[in-house]
Amino acid sequence: MRKPTDQPVIHSYPGMVAIVTARWNEKQNVMAAGWHSALSMEPPIYGIAVAKERYIHSLILHSGAFGVHFLPAERSEWIQRVGRTTGRELDKFSTFGIEYENGLTVDVPILTEAYIAYECRLIDVRSYGDHDWFVGQITQFYRDDERFLENGLPDFNRLEIPLYLGRSEYAVLDATVRRKRHFW
Numbered sequence: 001m002r003k004p005t006d007q008p009v010i011h012s013y014p015g016m017v018a019i020v021t022a023r024w025n026e027k028q029n030v031m032a033a034g035w036h037s038a039l040s041m042e043p044p045i046y047g048i049a050v051a052k053e054r055y056i057h058s059l060i061l062h063s064g065a066f067g068v069h070f071l072p073a074e075r076s077e078w079i080q081r082v083g084r085t086t087g088r089e090l091d092k093f094s095t096f097g098i099e100y101e102n103g104l105t106v107d108v109p110i111l112t113e114a115y116i117a118y119e120c121r122l123i124d125v126r127s128y129g130d131h132d133w134f135v136g137q138i139t140q141f142y143r144d145d146e147r148f149l150e151n152g153l154p155d156f157n158r159l160e161i162p163l164y165l166g167r168s169e170y171a172v173l174d175a176t177v178r179r180k181r182h183f184w
Ligand SMILES: Cc1cc2nc3c(=O)[nH]c(=O)nc-3n(C[C@H](O)[C@H](O)[C@H](O)COP(=O)(O)O)c2cc1C
Pocket: 017, 029, 030, 031, 032, 033, 034, 035, 036, 049, 050, 051, 053, 054, 055, 056, 057, 079, 080, 082, 083, 084, 085, 086, 087, 088, 131, 164
């Protein structure tokens, strides 16, 4: 039975993990962010929570830009790898074989294998406890149309979506997903 507890409970998983990229002064980096959110449709605005000690934190602050990506399940090992190593010590792109192109509207790496990606121009930063909330206006969208149905829902025969469960464990939304009825 549910009881009050003195232990902190942040129930943010299962959930999709955003892969964040940034580049500044010839340094570039990539990390995993489970805490992220769409904030506005018009104009399109996206937010990510980045702890102050992350190497990517200063790259975003200095460059004023970041990339947000979602990787398919066949690349979920990259989520874990970029989320467990720091770019201070290694180049995660070459170490893990992560391919990218250069952004079209801002100077960020855009991951080739992402099925969705956004280029974001930093418009606000606020500190909340041990994380900073970076807010970006999306200046470029990318989408792999082949992985979606005409109605915009994921085509689970072509796109398997990794969900982070916590404790380095992942589940996969795939064609075996049990769809609930359509609610009105
Ligand atoms: C699944 C997962 C989710 C994570 N979510 C966040 C997050 O939302 N914010 C954050 O600051 N760090 C998060 N991290 C931790 C960073 O990705 C990790 O500290 C990374 O090594 C930082 O890289 P950097 O030092 O190269 O910037 C997450 C890690 C994993 C594995």
